[in-house]
Amino acid sequence: MNKLNPRQNEAVRYADGPLLVLAGAGSGKTSVITRKIAYLIEQKGIPGRHIAAVTFTNKAAREMKERVGRIVDRGKSRGLIVSTFHNLGLNMIREEHAHLGYYPGFSIFDAEDAKALLQDLMLREDTADEGDELSDIQMTISSWKNAMRRPEEAYSKAEDEREQRIALIYKRYNEYLKAYNAVDFDDLILLPVLLFRECPDVLAKWRRKIRYMLVDEYQDTNVCQYELVKMLVAERAAFTVVGDDDQSIYAWRGARPENLAQLKQDFPSLKIIKLEQNYRSTSRILRCANTVIANNPHVFEKALWSEHTVGNEIRVIRCRNEDAEAERIATEILDNKLKNGLEFRDFAVLYRGNHQSRLLEMKMQAYQIPYRMSGGQSFFSKNEIKDAMSYLRLLVNPDDDAAFLRVVNVPRREIGPRTLEQLNHYARSREVSLFRALADMGAESHIAERGLERLRRFAHWVDRTCERLHTDNPVHVIKQLFTDIEYEEWLHQHSATPKQAERRMENIWYLVESIQRMLDDGKGTADETGIEDAITRLVLRDMMEQREEEDDSDKVQMLTLHASKGLEFPHVFIMGMEEEILPHRASIEEGNIEEERRLMYVGITRARETLSMTYAASRKQYGEKIETIPSRFLDEFPEEDLRWEGTGDLDQEANQKKGKATLSALLGDLGV
DNA sequence: AAGTATTTCTTTTTT
DNA sequence: AGAAATACTT
Numbered sequence: 001m002n003k004l005n006p007r008q009n010e011a012v013r014y015a016d017g018p019l020l021v022l023a024g025a026g027s028g029k030t031s032v033i034t035r036k037i038a039y040l041i042e043q044k045g046i047p048g049r050h051i052a053a054v055t056f057t058n059k060a061a062r063e064m065k066e067r068v069g070r071i072v073d074r075g076k077s078r079g080l081i082v083s084t085f086h087n088l089g090l091n092m093i094r095e096e097h098a099h100l101g102y103y104p105g106f107s108i109f110d111a112e113d114a115k116a117l118l119q120d121l122m123l124r125e126d127t128a129d130e131g132d133e134l135s136d137i138q139m140t141i142s143s144w145k146n147a148m149r150r151p152e153e154a155y156s157k158a159e160d161e162r163e164q165r166i167a168l169i170y171k172r173y174n175e176y177l178k179a180y181n182a183v184d185f186d187d188l189i190l191l192p193v194l195l196f197r198e199c200p201d202v203l204a205k206w207r208r209k210i211r212y213m214l215v216d217e218y219q220d221t222n223v224c225q226y227e228l229v230k231m232l233v234a235e236r237a238a239f240t241v242v243g244d245d246d247q248s249i250y251a252w253r254g255a256r257p258e259n260l261a262q263l264k265q266d267f268p269s270l271k272i273i274k275l276e277q278n279y280r281s282t283s284r285i286l287r288c289a290n291t292v293i294a295n296n297p298h299v300f301e302k303a304l305w306s307e308h309t310v311g312n313e314i315r316v317i318r319c320r321n322e323d324a325e326a327e328r329i330a331t332e333i334l335d336n337k338l339k340n341g342l343e344f345r346d347f348a349v350l351y352r353g354n355h356q357s358r359l360l361e362m363k364m365q366a367y368q369i370p371y372r373m374s375g376g377q378s379f380f381s382k383n384e385i386k387d388a389m390s391y392l393r394l395l396v397n398p399d400d401d402a403a404f405l406r407v408v409n410v411p412r413r414e415i416g417p418r419t420l421e422q423l424n425h426y427a428r429s430r431e432v433s434l435f436r437a438l439a440d441m442g443a444e445s446h447i448a449e450r451g452l453e454r455l456r457r458f459a460h461w462v463d464r465t466c467e468r469l470h471t472d473n474p475v476h477v478i479k480q481l482f483t484d485i486e487y488e489e490w491l492h493q494h495s496a497t498p499k500q501a502e503r504r505m506e507n508i509w510y511l512v513e514s515i516q517r518m519l520d521d522g523k524g525t526a527d528e529t530g531i532e533d534a535i536t537r538l539v540l541r542d543m544m545e546q547r548e549e550e551d552d553s554d555k556v557q558m559l560t561l562h563a564s565k566g567l568e569f570p571h572v573f574i575m576g577m578e579e580e581i582l583p584h585r586a587s588i589e590e591g592n593i594e595e596e597r598r599l600m601y602v603g604i605t606r607a608r609e610t611l612s613m614t615y616a617a618s619r620k621q622y623g624e625k626i627e628t629i630p631s632r633f634l635d636e637f638p639e640e641d642l643r644w645e646g647t648g649d650l651d652q653e654a655n656q657k658k659g660k661a662t663l664s665a666l667l668g669d670l671g672v
Numbered sequence: 673a674a675g676t677a678t679t680t681c682t683t684t685t686t687t
Numbered sequence: 688a689g690a691a692a693t694a695c696t697t
């Protein structure tokens with residue numbers, strides 16, 4: 001166990017008042033949080049079950065749990081809450097669902113479900129969607145929820161007709177969700193806050209439960225999340241929040257880095273501790289990071305420093321086009337690995353948008369470089385998993401129309417759009433869910449006999465499976481379900497290759513195993529997990545991550561800049577250093593360069609030893625060749641810390657100054 | 673209703 | 688260029 005430096009130590013031991021820790025990149029903030037939890041339990045005598053540590057990602061929560069587990073013994077940390085904001089909210093809703101008018105087994109709608117619901121809703125109500133995008137409306141509603149603005153308020157405070165119209169849709173959207181016994185992601189935070197406002201006794205109960213609170217990545221909290229923290233913490237103000245305004249890269253989903261400054265006003269006795277020593281990067285990398293980020297305005301000034309050596313210059317590599325760029329990175333990794341005896345896992349390639357990974361992935365395969373991609377498609381967005389989850393959701397919550405529609409004809413039950421249209425119409429007129437409408441006597445007169453018969457056969461099968469789920473062994477019933485519907489055959493029909501079908505089926509079995517595990521884990525514990533809870537909870541849990549953890553094999557990491565936050569690698573590549581990509585086009589248009597610069601900052605500070613940045617002189621966009629402009633951020637680096645390659649005469653000038661560069665660049669090019 | 677051809681749109685970032 | 692939505696056949 002490393003010794004803490006004096007600042008870190010102070011942050012750990014300061015527990016008598018509100019504390020804000022400004023933790024620069026690589027300053028050991030996770031250590032501080034974990035050690036502080038241990039300190040609170042062991043030195044301050046606060047039982048683990050009265051402490052809550054909140055993070056933003058499952059990964060961070062899992063890592064923290066693991067690290068706490070290593071330094072605090074099991075008995076003392078029992079009941080300790082280490083979870084994401086969303087998971088904490090889910091627990092609250094689960095426990096208080098009756099107050100909120102929800103039934104056990106409620107569903108969580110992901111972004112896709114929510115979008116489908118909106119689409120359907122707008123089609124049904126004659127809300128002619130003139131011009132503005134569905135996803136625009138979805139975003140607006142989401143931002144209102146994040147700002148704790150309810151439909152009525154959104155309507156009265158609407159600034160134009162468009163907002164007024166969306167506010168009306170928002171109201172209907174919430175009603176539909178309620179009718180489906182479903183909540184969306186934003187509700188997971190919003191509903192507890194609304195409940196706490198309404199029912200002081202429920203709030204009091206949670207305040208007794210959580211006596212000390214720690215929040216990681218505090219700059220990423222939105223209005224609603226901050227409100228939740230504030231309510232739980234109240235005047236007792238027993239909390240520590242850790243954050244770094246320079247790493248705020250989630251403003252687009254409602255994060256308010258101003259929450260850092262706000263804290264000072266809401267809690268005048270707030271103590272502020274800065275962690276400025278970086279234990280990760282070479283001092284040159286740090287100097288670059290500091291110089292670049294200095295172009296942003298700051299509320300809290302901080303200067304990262306490092307005891308490490310200066311290290312290599314930062315390389316900037318110009319490539320002819322995007323193909324050459326991907327090729328160069330792949331060969332560069334192979335070459336570097338061989339020359340310096342490194343592992344694949346020592347390398348990471350970072351990019352702005354997920355689509356940039358496609359070409360690189362092809363090159364990696366061509367050179368047989370093992371790689372791991374994250375930030376791409378998550379486990380739960382895979383089609384087979386969405387199907388499976390929809391079946392499970394339907395079993396637990398038959399009113400979940402989104403789930404019903406997804407699986408009613410998968411695999412083929414010869415129930416087509418026409419039949420569903422009739423059912424939908426009828427259900428709407430009766431104001432019941434699709435599933436319940438089927439049991440209705442009046443259905444005969446509104447739905448063609450053939451279709452109705454097929455629908456009812458399906459409904460009957462769901463009913464029976466549902467019964468068995470509660471009488472038999474649930475996992476066994478679920479396994480049976482997939483055999484019943486001959487899902488494997490269906491997969492084979494609808495997959496490109498038999499191999500892909502097998503892979504997809506494996507994903508299904510993995511999902512089933514996870515349910516088994518969740519049920520086993522909860523056995524005998526205070527919070528015994530029922531099958532309903534397990535299924536609800538699954539939506540929030542990213543199992544892809546767990547899976548990756550299992551094989552910690554030697555692979556090059558490929559991730560988005562966003563996904564790279566909190567991670568570190570010896571050798572980092574950042575690709576696509578171009579205007580319209582790294583300062584992303586949309587951000588340039590909105591004039592939000594500062595957030596892009598923070599993204600750049602996050603990228604730079606991931607690197608321990610070397611950092612290489614690439615850009616393509618021309619690139620195909622939407623199938624058209626475009627001449628590119630190197631990113632403005634390249635100009636913000638200290639000139640003497642950069643070594644340019646592939647830039648013609650400019651290249652030679654730079655290389656003559658530094659000597660050896662050209663030769664090794666040539667060797668690199670000839671390397672494969 | 674299912675399968676095939678054509679057209680249109682896409683590229684931020686994620687709990 | 689590629690995916691996804693839509694139109695057109697069987």
